[in-house]
Amino acid sequence: MPLADRFLDIRRDPHSDELIARGGDSEAHSVLQRAGFIAVVRVHETYHRAPTGLTKDDESDLAIDAVARLRAAGYHVDCDTDFDTDYRPASYLPLGSSVAHLAERIRQATTTEEAADALTELTAAHDGVLAALGDVLTATADFHDGLGQAADPYIARRLRYLADEHLHIMRTDLADTRNTLADRHAPHPGRSTCTGEVPATERERSAVCACPPPPRTLPAPPPPVAAGLRR
Template sequence: MPRADRFLSIRRDPLSDEVLARGGDPEAHSLLQRTGFVPVARAHETYHRVPTNLAERDEARLATEAVGRLRSAGYHVDCEGDFDTDHRPVHYLPLGASVAHIAERIREATTTDEVADALTDLTAAHDGVLAAVDEVLVALADFHEGLGDTADPHIARRLRYLAEERLGVITSDLSHTRNALADRHAPHPGRSTCTEQVPSNERERSAVCACPPPPRTLPAPPPPPVAAAMRR
């Protein structure tokens, strides 16, 4: 039976007349945002709505596209008849999945060299992930410079500050960490890989493996005795 967070509803709210999507897990929320929905965080829930000032046909188009994408990814979507569709677009892994793979490499790493190699994809000066994020922030600041609203120059300055100060600190710290690990050349003491080989200095050659045995699991104690009821 599917889990509750695999269910969503996409319907027009009878009070606000907004097209709202409710339910789902973080992956579903990401799919909704990639379709064009806007997240709304409330005290007891996070739901999604279509952008404001859209024509009704454009709202229906976004809702229909969201239904198709969610169902293609294996979600169960309850929707209005106008939003129902048999279209199942191909579900590609997003760009963020490649960056998340760096975390997986670090979790599986057994040496400092392996972690340094994984961090290089983040910290490389020319084409690392953080360098690309810096380019995005600067490009977004340039876009806001001439956008026209009174708040746009402030937003542009804020974005440049984030690129130069906040992201700069993160990049500097991670680069230092990566370089220090690259010079260390050490195995992680808690993540050694068992090769099932007996070292040459082992006297007992009949040993199967030099790894310490796994901790012994003690049997669970029996339940306490239940007092017998007194006979009348």
Template sequence: MPLADRFLTIRRDPHSAEVLARGGDDEAHSILQRTGFVPVVRVHETYHRAPSALAEDKETRLATEAVARLRAVGYHVDCDPVFDTDRRPIRDLPLGASVTHLAECIRQATTTDEVADALTELTAPHDGILAAVEQVLAAAAEFHDHLDATSAPYTARRLRYLVDDRLHLIRTDLIHTRNRLADLHAPHPGRATCTEEVPADEVERSAVCACPPPPRAIPVPPPPVAAGPRR
């Protein structure tokens, strides 16, 4: 990760009077959004602003909390003096961390059964991750049904479209992939598990591992030198 991504600024813009946060990587952006900031995506940069129509004291509390949370996990934050704080709150693992753990399980899997088990956590019909996402989207649609806003009916329809079409398609494809892997019962040819043990019938008892050596990379010859015109 570039070192520059560990630095952020949180300041009140002198021209617009908005509280703006600039810099950071995706992790920092997640912290800012969980604190309450709103992302602003431009062609050459993504920055964050405090929500509109907040009182100044609430903006200050929001910015101060963001500074505390970012510094608690090692980010360097340059901020206005009014936002500065020595508090370092303990960060709880976000809900997405358990899903990320599934990705790591798949990266380390050596058999189709292990990957099928991981995908089952996504596709389980009653309490799988995608079933939970469906419930969240449905609840958000119901919320917009009774929201007094001009765009609320459109947003509710859009959320239900995501459930009925997009999410349904993803879920169907993943279920098919999971079931196909569950029927294979096969090891992954490129991910053999190394036990670091020498078989009893090994002639060379000094061997430390029965695994074959990794393939040797064949050096690529340099391109031919173009011959210049003869004189």
């Protein structure tokens, strides 16, 4: 990770007086979003602003909370004096970390059964991650139905379309992938489990494990010398 991604600025723009947060990596951007900031994606940068309609005091509270959260997560934050704070809130693993753990399980899987078990948590029909995501989309659509602005019914229809079409394709494709892996009962040819044990018959007891050494890669032969260059 570039060191520059550990630094952020949270200040009021001197020209527009808008509260702006700049810098940081994707983890810092998640912290800002959880503090209440809104991401603004441009061609050459992504920065964060306060939601519209807040009072100056509300914006200051937002900035102070973001500074505290970011510093608690180990980021260096430069900010206006009004936003500086020594408060460090407790941090908890977000819900997304549980799903990210599934990716780590698949990266470490050595058999098709292990990969299928991890994918089951995504594709389970009643309480899998994708089923829960569908419930979230539907609930958000229901929320927009009675919200009152002209665009809200369109947003509700769009969310239901995402749940019924795009998410449905993801669920069926991943479920098919999971079922195919569960039927194969095969080890992954490129992965093996190393126990770190040395067999009792090993004469060289300094060996760290019983795994065969990696295959040697022979150096490429030098290119042939052109006939005209020989003497």
